[in-house]
Every structure is written in C-alpha cells, then in structure tokens.
Amino acid sequence: MSAFDVVAVRKQFPALEEGAAHFDGPGGSQTPQVVADAVAKTMTSALANRGQLTPAERRADEIVVNARQAMADLFGTTAQGVVFGRSMTQLTYDFSRTLAKSWSTGDEVIVSRLDHDANVRPWVQAAEAAGATIKWLSFEPQTSELDDIAPLLSDRTRLVAVTGASNLLGTRPDTEAIAEQVHAAGALIYVDGVHLTAHAPVDASYADFYVCSPYKFFGPHLGALTAKPELLETLTPDKLMPSTNVVPERFEFGTLPYELLAGTTAAVDFLAGLAGLAGLGGRGDTRRERLLSSLKLVEEYEDGLRDDLEARLAAIPGVTLYGHAAHRTPTLLFRLEGHEPAAVAAHLAAAGVNAPAGSFYAYEPARHLGLGPAGAVRAGLAPYVDQSDVDRLVDALTTLAVNK
Structure with missing residues (x-):
C-alpha cells in the first residue's frame, strides 16, 4: 500500500470542492491554496x-x-x-x-x-x-x-x-x-x-x-x-x-x-512538501532532497492508480487502449467502439468526470496512430486523484458501453 496521503493532499486544492473528478491534469493541473x-x-x-x-x-x-x-x-x-x-x-x-x-x-x-x-x-x-x-x-x-x-x-x-x-x-x-x-x-x-x-x-x-x-x-x-x-x-x-x-x-x-x-x-x-503531508517528515535537509523523495512517492502512488484504472478500462467491452510502453507516466488514451471520442468525453463530463478528448496538440503521434482529427479520450492522473475518482470514471464509461 502506498504511503502517499491523498486525503491530506486533496484538502490543499479548493477547486476539488466543486466535486468533479479531474483526469485533465495533462492539460493543466488544479492549483493548491498556497500557490x-x-x-x-x-x-x-x-x-x-x-x-x-x-x-x-x-x-x-x-x-x-x-x-x-x-x-x-x-x-x-x-x-x-x-x-x-x-x-x-x-x-x-x-x-x-x-x-x-x-x-x-x-x-x-x-x-x-x-x-x-x-x-x-x-x-x-x-x-x-x-x-x-x-x-x-x-x-x-x-x-x-x-x-x-x-x-x-x-x-x-x-x-x-x-x-x-x-x-x-x-x-x-x-x-x-x-x-x-x-x-x-x-x-x-x-x-x-x-x-x-x-x-x-x-x-x-x-x-x-x-x-x-x-x-x-x-x-x-x-x-x-x-x-x-x-x-x-x-x-x-x-x-x-x-x-x-x-x-x-x-x-x-x-x-x-x-x-x-x-x-x-x-x-x-x-511539491517538496508532499512527503511531509504523508507524515514522512522532511525526507532530506535540502529542498532538492525533499523534491526527490516527494516525487518518488507521487510516482509510486500514480502508477498504482494507473495500473488499476488500465486493467478496469481494458475489461470494458469495446474499449481500445493506446500506448503500452514499459516506462510510462500515469496517462491513458482510449476509444470506445461505436462512440465518437468527443461524445464519450461529454458523457463523462455529465457524470462529473473531466477526461477530455482530442489529439492535444500531439499532432504527429495522433496521425501516426491513425486517430484522425477526433483523437481519443485521455485520462491523466494527478496526485489529487483518488480511488473514488477512478471508480467514477470506470462506472460512467461502463454505463455508456453497455447501453449503446
């Protein structure tokens, strides 16, 4: 189990009080109060x-x-x-x-x-x-x-x-x-x-x-x-x-x-204080040392969530996942058979899940994959995403898949 304290982290972000599950971090993260x-x-x-x-x-x-x-x-x-x-x-x-x-x-x-x-x-x-x-x-x-x-x-x-x-x-x-x-x-x-x-x-x-x-x-x-x-x-x-x-x-x-x-x-x-929020102390005398320990903790936490989300998305009928590199960030790109990516993103948004669709200015990789202008849906994890957010995304997508 990860030592990362996502509950403590989430309390630092006023935007999360609006209730949405944010998988749109690759386009820009939410902002903590201190910033x-x-x-x-x-x-x-x-x-x-x-x-x-x-x-x-x-x-x-x-x-x-x-x-x-x-x-x-x-x-x-x-x-x-x-x-x-x-x-x-x-x-x-x-x-x-x-x-x-x-x-x-x-x-x-x-x-x-x-x-x-x-x-x-x-x-x-x-x-x-x-x-x-x-x-x-x-x-x-x-x-x-x-x-x-x-x-x-x-x-x-x-x-x-x-x-x-x-x-x-x-x-x-x-x-x-x-x-x-x-x-x-x-x-x-x-x-x-x-x-x-x-x-x-x-x-x-x-x-x-x-x-x-x-x-x-x-x-x-x-x-x-x-x-x-x-x-x-x-x-x-x-x-x-x-x-x-x-x-x-x-x-x-x-x-x-x-x-x-x-x-x-x-x-x-x-960022340097995230390990401290997890109750792990300063984890280093310098800011550089604290950054390294905190970001390592973030990496482990996000990768665990990604593995769970990826496995559950793959189990949904009609879902195609793109990107299977051995070393990856917590970023998943997918399409749902029979649904335009923009329509999937709209359905998720209606369920309070922010996971946008498109090519995200990644013009060359989208073209190389044959995705066309519509692109695909991207679910990007961030340190403030928790298990309930993952559950909400999976549930909303499953509902769309089985009721097509």
Whole structure:
C-alpha cells in the first residue's frame, strides 16, 4: 500500500470542492491554496522593476532569484541556467530561432513523431528557414516505444528534439541514453519535460536544454528552461538594444511576471512538501532532497492508480487502449467502439468526470496512430486523484458501453 496521503493532499486544492473528478491534469493541473496565496500576495504588494534601491525593487529582485533557485532545485541544475518565458512553446520558438542562426544547408535536425507539436514545429520551421534537413525519429504504434535514434545520427546532426514523456501516450523514452548518443555525434539535445516533470523525480543535467511548464505541476501559466550557463553564453538571441546581455536574463524579453514567479516558487515548495503531508517528515535537509523523495512517492502512488484504472478500462467491452510502453507516466488514451471520442468525453463530463478528448496538440503521434482529427479520450492522473475518482470514471464509461 502506498504511503502517499491523498486525503491530506486533496484538502490543499479548493477547486476539488466543486466535486468533479479531474483526469485533465495533462492539460493543466488544479492549483493548491498556497500557490494562489503567493500570487495574490505578490500582486497586492509594492513592486517595481528589479533593483536594490527601494523595498519594491528589492522585492521584485528577490522573487526572481527565488524562482530561479526553486526551478534549479526541481531540475537538479543551477539557477544561473534557468530561463523563464511565457510558455514552453514560446521558449522553444525563441531558442529554435537562436540556435538556427548557426545552421546551414547540409546540417541536420532530428525531431520525433512521439512529441507534442511544440517540440516539433519550431524546429521544423527553423530548419527550413536555415536550409537544414529534418529527419524524423518514429515510434512503434503497438507499443508506443520510440525507435532507435542511432541510424539517424551523423556528423551533420546539429540538434535532436525529443520528449521526456509523451503527453498523448505517456511513453517515457530513455532520454539520458539518447543524450549520450547525441553528444557522441557532436550534437545538442533539447528535451520537452512538460509532461514528465509533474510525475517523477527529474535530473535534467544530462540535457543541453530541458524545458517545462509549471502549470502542469500546480503552478501558474508560464514556461521554464534550464541549460548550462556556459552554453547559454555562446548563444546570441535577438533582443532590444538596452536590455541586458547577462545570462540568463538575455533570453527573457520584457519585464518578468513577478506574481507568476512567486507562484512557481510556491508550487515547487508544495511539491517538496508532499512527503511531509504523508507524515514522512522532511525526507532530506535540502529542498532538492525533499523534491526527490516527494516525487518518488507521487510516482509510486500514480502508477498504482494507473495500473488499476488500465486493467478496469481494458475489461470494458469495446474499449481500445493506446500506448503500452514499459516506462510510462500515469496517462491513458482510449476509444470506445461505436462512440465518437468527443461524445464519450461529454458523457463523462455529465457524470462529473473531466477526461477530455482530442489529439492535444500531439499532432504527429495522433496521425501516426491513425486517430484522425477526433483523437481519443485521455485520462491523466494527478496526485489529487483518488480511488473514488477512478471508480467514477470506470462506472460512467461502463454505463455508456453497455447501453449503446
């Protein structure tokens, strides 16, 4: 039995009082009270542009410094390499354009058919603009396991973009092993950690670039990227003339959203405290240590719920499950024979179960699986999902299946 205290966790989320069972976490998690309080407190406090002259300036500076360190602790990297942006998509577009300045005809960029389009289209478009060649890393439809990248790598490879976990199928490729191959070829690796970071301990130090979205793990809507500062020093983004050239600030355009950064720090602290909510104490002297123990607990809890839900869904007549990788996040994609995915999602919503349908911007994997524009229904677990939520989803889907 898991030591994870889901009852204590659920009490931290005011949105759960509305009564819905939330399987929509892959699109954005619900928000704990402490994160909302951090955002509100920041917005009602005196703020100014960062500096050290006035209390308002110092407060703004402290918020940014704290948020960088919080994300570095989550990533297992250094605060000097943490870049914030409006979203993961925006950051990826920014870095694709910056990196492409050094590409030319004959260079090669590898993208994956397993990825969310935010880690595909920016690289495809940047490569096309530079005259570089795009190569596609595919996956096996039945297992959803990523193919071997070795045959695609060459001395002309400049960058590989790959997901840490598929937001559609949950597949978790061995990105550390891929990074070793990529680096041996003399190329860079850009890892989309949006769907992974919420579900497992992460050590992003192996990647040249690792990017995620705090709103997938209880934080506000923005993006965060980590890279080695010495690598960032070699890159020259387009920016305003008077803006700083200091790393990592040279990659952040305009004034940062201080309230969102304060919420991000609160979200990381909340994650680090999950083991404490379970009555397991601090589980480490540093925030990094507490994050590792807490996220390991989350991973074990969510995987247990996923296994139960997956087995019960498979037993429902007419249900087809997609994605059977050996290493996965707690994310299940399915269709019900005789029912359009949107109609299934509507039926579930009427039963108080939020499990949306579509392709979820995972354009390439949905097309590779032959799902078409309608996609499928996605049930994504989060730390606040409990057994009663799973029961409600299974019961509602069973009712639809037997009364078709």
